[in-house]
Amino acid sequence: MLTALDGTYGDRADAVRVAGRTASYEELLGAAGAVAADVAGAPAFAVTATASLETVAAAVGGLLAGVPFVPLPPDAGPAEREHVLRDSGAVEVPVDFARRAAAPARAAGPGDPALVLYTSGTTGPPKGVVLTAGAIAADLDALAGAWQWSAEDTLVHGLPLFHVHGLVLGVLGALRTGSRLVHTGRPTPQAYAAAGGSLYFGVPTVWSRIAAEPEHAAALSGARLLVSGSAALPAPVFRDLERLTGHRPVERYGMTETLITVSGRAGGDVRPGTVGTPLPGIRTRIAAEPGAEIGELQLTGPTLFSGYLGRPDATAAAYTADGWFRTGDIAAVDPEDGVHRIVGRASIDMIKSGGYRIGAGEIENALLDHPKVAEAAVVGVPDADLGQRIVAFVVADGVTGPELTDFVAAHLSVHKRPREVRFVPAIPRNAMGKPQKKLLLGGDAAAGSGEAR
Template sequence: MGGSVLTALTGVYGDRPDALRVAGRVASYEELLGAARAVAGDVAGAPAFAVTATASLETVAAVVGGMLAGVPFVPLPPDAGPAEREHILRDSGAVLVDVDFARRGGGGGGDLDGAAAGPGRPALILYTSGTTGPPKGVVLTAEAVAADLDALAEAWQWSAEDTLVHGLPLFHVHGLVLGVLGALRTGSRLVHTGRPTPEAYAEAGGSLYFGVPTVWSRIAGAPAAAAALGGARLLVSGSAALPAPVFRDLERLTGLRPVERYGMTETLITVSGRAGGEVRPGTVGTPLRGIRTRIAAEDGAEIGELQLTGPTLFSGYLGRPEATAAAYTEDGWFRTGDIAAVDEADGVHRIVGRASIDMIKSGGYRIGAGEIENALLDHPKVSEAAVVGLPDADLGQRIVAFVVAEGVTGPELTDFVAAHLSVHKRPREVRFVAAIPRNAMGKPQKKLLLGDA
């Protein structure tokens, strides 16, 4: 597509009075551009600026304003505690800005073709929490964002004819980059529901819906709301694996097979299912245009670390050259830290889990936790499941399943898994819990479970 990430604001699609609806508030492209130019005027010359990234028109104006001014935008999670906020502001050097969407800037507040930022300059700094230490700032350029959005538009047949609906947080790649900048790149109308409730999704009347597994699970549990999504052309799930039972429920209730995609803050979205293509539960499709992937497997194993390269990758961790260098192999491929397998017949990728916690080595076997979790979720009495490997003197690691379930025993679940998968993949221990702890994007926080182990 070329040109600015903000294609819709150049007038190529005309002005739309209802171009954006965010938490019930409506704005046109012209109104957004005016508000963004006011932000650009406020932050011009700053090293970076931060805004508390609520689900609001103010956050949309902030990210656009940063691009107009050529100043990196740092979205702050609204629920961040004082220590996290202080770390992000100190680490990024960002000035904290309040945005008033009613303010309008003049026509000189920025350059829509990206010249304000200049090629290769930071456009976004998104903070991602690692397994150790404080969150690191992931630096993304407008070029990387544009490359990713164009590849996704191709994969999902995403165009100005669409109405995109989601209710995702605006401080992550999914909600902010795909869910806001994606709409401004493709020209699709955007309806952000505020909260991602089944009722709000049902009422939005979209053609394209984004959600995380928690959202889709709740929609699948509300049959009337799910049926209302049957008029859409594409449902997209990401940020964590979509359980196979939820996939099947959505297909039954909506007539649509959800497309899953894979990505990280550092890489943006790199692998996805395709609109109109074959979609299988438990898979994330094939690499997007411009992306190459490989599996670094040990000793001929079918699964190994997913490594990749392409134009959507980050510029580095802010102020952490050693961490940036460690994220790449000697020959320049990014180490995702995720364990994956690739179907030799059609190149479809399956994400097994994180190398640090989801790769279990038990009794000489390398076992992916995700496969066991999906098997457990196929049991009608199980609503949530998380599988980990704990140290074991005999096996190296023993498979332990944390499950939310009623009316079933641990041995019954162990036998159920053994009947569905290889016997060596059965849990050696089942622990019943009230809930699986998750982060804001619905990803299981297994280390919290391990803290109780």
């Protein structure tokens, strides 16, 4: 599965660099072999997934041993760690990158569980999402084609190694395509600028910070492709990156349960606010009410998870009667070119106000187009007259609520204007930069599971 480790691309002394430490393919394979020997026969194993060569060796070691790897977030509290270990049955093992052992004969087959990633648990305790080696391989091969990703690339990112974005795409993707990997440790503008990569991965928070430092953004002009995911990239950040780097960032869409299913293409027509078209093998459809342009995105294909660990009821509920996965995300598809636009989560970003179905995402983008708005999150709250009224939480300076309401009304339909604007010091976000809207509403609004976008 990890082509770079079978000698296809030779051995590179600097094949993998994580937080300043470098390893060759041979060194990584030896360290991963030691992990595989330690965990052989276990039902699953867990490692605290820091940004380190040890985490990379653990991920590879699990594949070599055919034992599912459960990455633990470094900032997980005691209760969360206990839940994940108990629920997965994983043994927690130490990893010493200096140790070496030959890879065992047993390895993960296409249908074998390779990773168990736990969702954010916003609607209850986190659920274990089981991803097979075959699903991961199918996704990485599809992305390699979409992004023209090859062994000639140097991939740069500084994303957490316990999510799909950083671990599956950012580590296993590099080891399957043979691209050199530079993990910056922390995803600072300075680190990205100094890395000298051809392919960069980031979340909107990372790209926003890079765009705010023009001298570091300009250093990325020599790259081949910038990719953004895990949350919507604000249109102003898209435009700033294009102006400063000469690149129009490619956005993609996925979840923990589905891996990446929709993406823009390298060299293709990339538009802000869109996530491209389905990858090969993926089919999508919009479950919309009659006459509505937006509805729940549903999909099927070879990259989907094999189920929630020990939760057949939850797994069954995640699918329609005819076998399509319910993403819980609201989307629209351009009828002319099939380009997808993600509006938000059905549970919190689909606002039904005054008889209209309104996506929070386009209101947020309109607010972010105002030069004095730094952050914005839009929700619907119960309203006796409208059903729901649109409320905008905004980080801004030197502008009033009525001015922002008028600004949105001038850019979108009048019925999409916020009925209330609340100024806040910051929008709470998770490790991947996604707004945590339920915190703004005191926990009354619950988002769905999975790593959306």
